[in-house]
Amino acid sequence: MARNKQQTGISKESVKIVLLGEGRVGKTSLLARFIHNNFKEDQQATIQAAFMSRQLQIDSQQVEVALWDTAGQERFHSLAPLYYRDADAALLVYDISDRDTLERVRHWVKELRTMVGDDIVLTIVGNKSDLERERAVSQEEAAAFAQSIGAQHVSASAKTGQGIEAAVSGTAQMVLASRKRLGGSARPPGSTGRRPGSIVIADGPGTRTQGSSCC
Amino acid sequence: MAPTTSRDVYGFELNCTDEQSNIRQRCAEKQAHQAAKWAKYSEKKQLPKGDKLKKLCRKGIPPQYRPWVWMSLSGAAEKQREHMANYYDAMVHMGESTSEFAHQIDLDLARTFPANDYMSTEEGQAALRRVLLAFSAHQTQVGYCQSMNYLAAMLLLALDRSEEKAFWVLVSLIDDGGILYQGMYSQNLVGAHVEMSSLQELVVAKLPRLHQHFGKLGCDMTIIATDWFLCLFSTSLPAETAMRCWDALLSEGAKVLYRVALALLKTHEEVLLAQDNAGYVLREMKLACAAMHDRDALLKVAFDGVGSLPMARIRKVRSEKQAVMDVELARRGRNKAVRDAVRDSDRHAPFAAEGLSSLADRIKNAVAVKESRYNFNSQPTARTDPYTIPVIIPRSSCRYHDTSVSQVPFVSALLTPRDINLGAGMACSRMIALLAVVALFASAQAQTGTSTQSQVINRLVPVTARIVNNGAGAIGVTPASSIVSGRKLLQIPQPALVPVYNAPATYSPDFVKTIVPVTQQKNTMAFLGQIKQAPGSDLGDYTFIFGEEAQPFLKSLAVSGTTFTFLGASAILPQDQTATTAPNSVFSASGFVSADGSATTAIVSTKTPVGVVPNVALKFDYSQTVGSPLVSVYYTDRKATFATGGYSTTTSNLAQSFGIYIAPDGTVYPGQTATGK
Numbered sequence: 001m002a003r004n005k006q007q008t009g010i011s012k013e014s015v016k017i018v019l020l021g022e023g024r025v026g027k028t029s030l031l032a033r034f035i036h037n038n039f040k041e042d043q044q045a046t047i048q049a050a051f052m053s054r055q056l057q058i059d060s061q062q063v064e065v066a067l068w069d070t071a072g073q074e075r076f077h078s079l080a081p082l083y084y085r086d087a088d089a090a091l092l093v094y095d096i097s098d099r100d101t102l103e104r105v106r107h108w109v110k111e112l113r114t115m116v117g118d119d120i121v122l123t124i125v126g127n128k129s130d131l132e133r134e135r136a137v138s139q140e141e142a143a144a145f146a147q148s149i150g151a152q153h154v155s156a157s158a159k160t161g162q163g164i165e166a167a168v169s170g171t172a173q174m175v176l177a178s179r180k181r182l183g184g185s186a187r188p189p190g191s192t193g194r195r196p197g198s199i200v201i202a203d204g205p206g207t208r209t210q211g212s213s214c215c
Numbered sequence: 216m217a218p219t220t221s222r223d224v225y226g227f228e229l230n231c232t233d234e235q236s237n238i239r240q241r242c243a244e245k246q247a248h249q250a251a252k253w254a255k256y257s258e259k260k261q262l263p264k265g266d267k268l269k270k271l272c273r274k275g276i277p278p279q280y281r282p283w284v285w286m287s288l289s290g291a292a293e294k295q296r297e298h299m300a301n302y303y304d305a306m307v308h309m310g311e312s313t314s315e316f317a318h319q320i321d322l323d324l325a326r327t328f329p330a331n332d333y334m335s336t337e338e339g340q341a342a343l344r345r346v347l348l349a350f351s352a353h354q355t356q357v358g359y360c361q362s363m364n365y366l367a368a369m370l371l372l373a374l375d376r377s378e379e380k381a382f383w384v385l386v387s388l389i390d391d392g393g394i395l396y397q398g399m400y401s402q403n404l405v406g407a408h409v410e411m412s413s414l415q416e417l418v419v420a421k422l423p424r425l426h427q428h429f430g431k432l433g434c435d436m437t438i439i440a441t442d443w444f445l446c447l448f449s450t451s452l453p454a455e456t457a458m459r460c461w462d463a464l465l466s467e468g469a470k471v472l473y474r475v476a477l478a479l480l481k482t483h484e485e486v487l488l489a490q491d492n493a494g495y496v497l498r499e500m501k502l503a504c505a506a507m508h509d510r511d512a513l514l515k516v517a518f519d520g521v522g523s524l525p526m527a528r529i530r531k532v533r534s535e536k537q538a539v540m541d542v543e544l545a546r547r548g549r550n551k552a553v554r555d556a557v558r559d560s561d562r563h564a565p566f567a568a569e570g571l572s573s574l575a576d577r578i579k580n581a582v583a584v585k586e587s588r589y590n591f592n593s594q595p596t597a598r599t600d601p602y603t604i605p606v607i608i609p610r611s612s613c614r615y616h617d618t619s620v621s622q623v624p625f626v627s628a629l630l631t632p633r634d635i636n637l638g639a640g641m642a643c644s645r646m647i648a649l650l651a652v653v654a655l656f657a658s659a660q661a662q663t664g665t666s667t668q669s670q671v672i673n674r675l676v677p678v679t680a681r682i683v684n685n686g687a688g689a690i691g692v693t694p695a696s697s698i699v700s701g702r703k704l705l706q707i708p709q710p711a712l713v714p715v716y717n718a719p720a721t722y723s724p725d726f727v728k729t730i731v732p733v734t735q736q737k738n739t740m741a742f743l744g745q746i747k748q749a750p751g752s753d754l755g756d757y758t759f760i761f762g763e764e765a766q767p768f769l770k771s772l773a774v775s776g777t778t779f780t781f782l783g784a785s786a787i788l789p790q791d792q793t794a795t796t797a798p799n800s801v802f803s804a805s806g807f808v809s810a811d812g813s814a815t816t817a818i819v820s821t822k823t824p825v826g827v828v829p830n831v832a833l834k835f836d837y838s839q840t841v842g843s844p845l846v847s848v849y850y851t852d853r854k855a856t857f858a859t860g861g862y863s864t865t866t867s868n869l870a871q872s873f874g875i876y877i878a879p880d881g882t883v884y885p886g887q888t889a890t891g892k
Contacts, residue, residue: 023361042326042335043329044328044329044450045323045326047362047365047442048442048501049497050498051493051498052498053494066494068494073319073361075400075404076361078403078408079437079441086433
C-alpha cells in the first residue's frame with residue numbers, strides 16, 4: 001500500500017503507520033484525537049486492531065496516512081507482526097506516568113529492528129503529557145533513548161491534543177524522506193510477504209527465524 | 216435521516232436510523248412471538264429436548280428467559296452443582312487475596328463497555344471485578360486475558376446481574392472441554408490462532424472469491440475476526456444481535472461462531488470485494504457489524520445460507536492447524552529457553568571473549584570444507600569417519616545477539632534447517648550447553664554403487680548423550696550404523712555404540728540414552744534403545760519436545776513411567792516429489808522402559824507406499840533443559856527421487872552429530888579434547 005495511482009494520474013503517497021505499546025497507554029485515544037479530534041476519558045480496551053486513515057498535506061503533497069491501532073496486552077503480542085510487517089513506521093507509545101510502559105517500548109524497538117529491520121521509521125511518543133505532576137519518565141531520558149536508537153521522540157497528550165499532529169506528520173515526513181533517499185522504491189504494495197493462512201507467532205524480542213545476516 | 220438515540224434492553228446506547236429502528240421493531244415482534252413458546256417451558260423450568268431446543272435457541276431466547284436457559288444450556292448449572300455451594304465466593308476471596316492478575320483486571324474495569332448504563336456504575340464494575348478475579352483464581356493457567364472482561368460484562372448484563380451465574384457460564388465457556396476451543400485465552404492466544412486459521416480454511420471453501428481477494432490484499436482472517444472469536448461478537452455486533460448468537464452458541468457450541476463469521480462475510484461480500492486494501496476491509500467490516508441490527512436476518516444466513524458445516528469438519532481443520540501451531544510453539548519454547556538460559560547464566564559466570572560469530576565462522580568453515588570434500592552435485596566421495604568440529608561459545612556473546620544459534624542466518628542460508636540443526640540451549644541455572652549438528656553430504660551412489668534396487672541411502676545416527684547434574688552437559692555422537700533401503704532389504708552389521716569420548720570421571724553421568732536403529736524394512740523401523748537413569752536423578756518423567764526439524768514427522772513424545780509414545784502422522788515428501796503424488800505417511804512409535812530402567816524398546820512404524828521408506832534419525836538433545844530434552848528428527852532421505860515404476864535415489868543427506876563437551880564454565884569443546892578435562 002505504498003502508493004496509489006489516482007485516476008488523475010497524479011501519484012499519491014500513502015504511509016502506513018502502526019501504533020504499538022503497552023495496554024492503556026492511550027494508543028486508541030491518540031488515534032481518536034488525530035482522526036476525529038475528540039477524547040473520551042474511558043476508552044474501551046482494544047482487542048481487535050483498528051484501521052483509520054487521514055489525508056495530510058506534507059511539502060505540498062497529498063499523503064494518505066493509514067494508521068493501525070493494536071491491542072496492547074502482552075498476550076496479544078503474537079498478533080502484532082500481522083500489523084507491523086509491512087508498516088513504513090511505528091509509533092511506539094508509552095505513558096509518561098508509568099515507567100514500565102517505556103520498558104515495553106524498548107522491547108518493541110528490539111523486536112521491530114530484528115523482525116522488520118532498519119528501514120522502519122520509529123517515533124517514540126510519550127503520551128499523557130497533561131499528567132505532568134505524575135511524570136515518572138523524564139523527557140531527557142526518553143529523548144536520549146530515542147536518539148540512541150535513531151528515533152524521534154514526541155511528547156503528546158490525547159487529552160489536550162498536544163503533539164499528536166507533530167508525531168504523525170513528522171513520522172510520515174521521515175518515511176517520505178527515506179523513500180526519496182531509496183530512490184522511491186518503497187516496499188511492495190500491501191504485501192505481507194507470507195502466505196495467507198499461515199500462522200505467525202512472533203518470538204519475544206531479539207529472536208529471528210532465518211533471515212538476513214546479523215553477525 | 217438523522218439517527219435517533221435510544222437504549223437497548225441491556226443498556227447500550229443505540230444510534231439507529233429510521234430503517235434500523237424499524238428492523239429492531241420487527242425483530243422485537245418476532246421475539247415476543249417466541250416468548251410465548253418459551254413461557255410454558257419457563258413455568259416448569261424444564262427445557263425442551265433435542266432438536267426442538269436447538270430450533271428454539273436458533274430463533275432466539277427472549278431476554279427475560281436467558282438467565283435460567285443459559286445456565287442450563289451451557290452446562291453452567293451442572294458445573295455449579297458439581298462444586299461446593301460457596302465455590303464462587305471462595306474463588307472471589309482467593310482471587311482478591313492472591314490473583315496476580317488483579318492489577319490488569321482493575322485497569323480494564325473502566326474500559327469495559329464504558330458507555331453501558333450498568334457497566335459504567337461503580338456497582339457494575341465491582342461485580343465485574345469479582346467475577347474476573349474469581350475466574351482467574353479458578354483457572355490459574357488462563358488467569359485473565361483481555362476480552363474476558365467483555366464476556367463477563369455481557370454475562371452480567373444478560374443474567375440479571377448475577378455474578379455467580381456469570382461466573383459459571385464463563386467457566387463453562389472457557390474451561391478445558393468447555394464450549395470454546397481450548398487455549399483461546401492462553402498465553403500467546405494459541406487457541407485463537409488455531410480458530411483464525413481454521414476460519415481462513417473454511418473461507419477458502421465457502422467464499423472462494425473473498426478468499427482470493429483477501430489473499431491479494433494480504434488481509435488475514437486474524438485482522439478481521441480475532442475479536443469475533445475472543446469476545447464472541449460482543450464488541451463488534453449490537454448487543455441484542457450478539458446475544459442472539461450466544462443463544463445458539465451455548466446450545467450448539469463453537470461452530471456457531473464459524474457460522475456467524477461466515478454469514479457476516481457472506482452478507483457483506485460485495486462491499487468487502489470492493490475494498491482495495493486490508494485496512495479498508497477491516498473498517499468496512501467493523502462498520503457493517505456495528506450496524507447489524509437485523510439479528511433475524513444474520514442468524515438466518517448463518518444457519519441456512521452458508522451450507523453444511525459439520526462439527527467433524529471443523530475438528531479436522533482445527534487439528535491440522537493445531538499441529539502447525541504445536542511445532543511453532545515448540546520452536547518458540549526452545550528459543551525462550553535459550554534466551555532465559557543466556558540471561559540466567561550471565562548472572563552466574565563471566566565468559567571468554569570469543570563470540571558467537573566465532574562459532575558461526577567455524578561452522579561456516581566446516582561446511583565449506585565438507586562442501587569441497589563432498590560436492591554432492593558432482594563428485595561425491597564416501598566418508599565413514601566421524602566428523603568433529605571445534606566449537607567454543609561464550610555466553611556473553613550469545614547474550615549480545617540474544618539469538619538462538621539455531622538461527623545463525625548464513626548457516627541456514629547454506630543448508631536447510633533440516634540439514635543443519637544447531638540446537639542451543641541450557642539446562643539448570645549453571646549450565647549452558649550447545650549442540651551443533653551439521654549435515655554431511657554424501658552420495659549414496661558413491662557408497663554403494665549404482666544399483667537402484669538396493670542402496671545405502673543414508674545412515675541413522677544414534678546419539679549418546681550425557682547429562683550431569685552439576686550443570687555440565689556433554690553430548691557425544693558417533694555414526695553407528697547404516698541403513699539400507701529400497702526393495703531389497705540389506706542388513707548392515709550393527710557396530711557397537713562407541714561414544715565419541717568418555718565423560719570425565721568427575722562428571723559421572725547419571726543419564727545415558729542411546730537409540731540404535733536395528734532394522735528397517737519397508738514399513739517398519741525398529742529402534743532399540745536404552746535409557747538409564749540413576750537413582751535420585753532429578754530428571755523424573757518428562758516430555759520430549761520436537762524441534763521444528765521434526766515437522767512434519769512427529770508432534771510429541773511423551774514418556775511417563777515406563778512407557779512412552781510418539782504421536783504424529785504426516786506427509787513425507789521426498790524433495791523432488793510433487794504434492795499430488797505425495798504419500799501420506801503415518802509415523803508412530805511405542806515402547807516401554809523396563810522396570811529397572813535398564814533398557815528401552817521402541818517400535819517405530821511408518822505406513823508409506825511401497826518403496827518409500829522415510830529415513831529418520833533421532834537425536835536427543837539434552838542441552839535444552841534438563842527434564843525436557845529436545846528430540847530432533849532428520850530426514851535422511853530427502854534427496855530421494857521418484858521415477859515411474861520404481862524408485863531411485865540420487866543423493867542422500869546424512870545427518871550427523873558432533874561430539875562436543877561443555878565444561879562447567881560453559882565453554883564448549885569438541886568431544887575428543889574434552890576427555891579428561
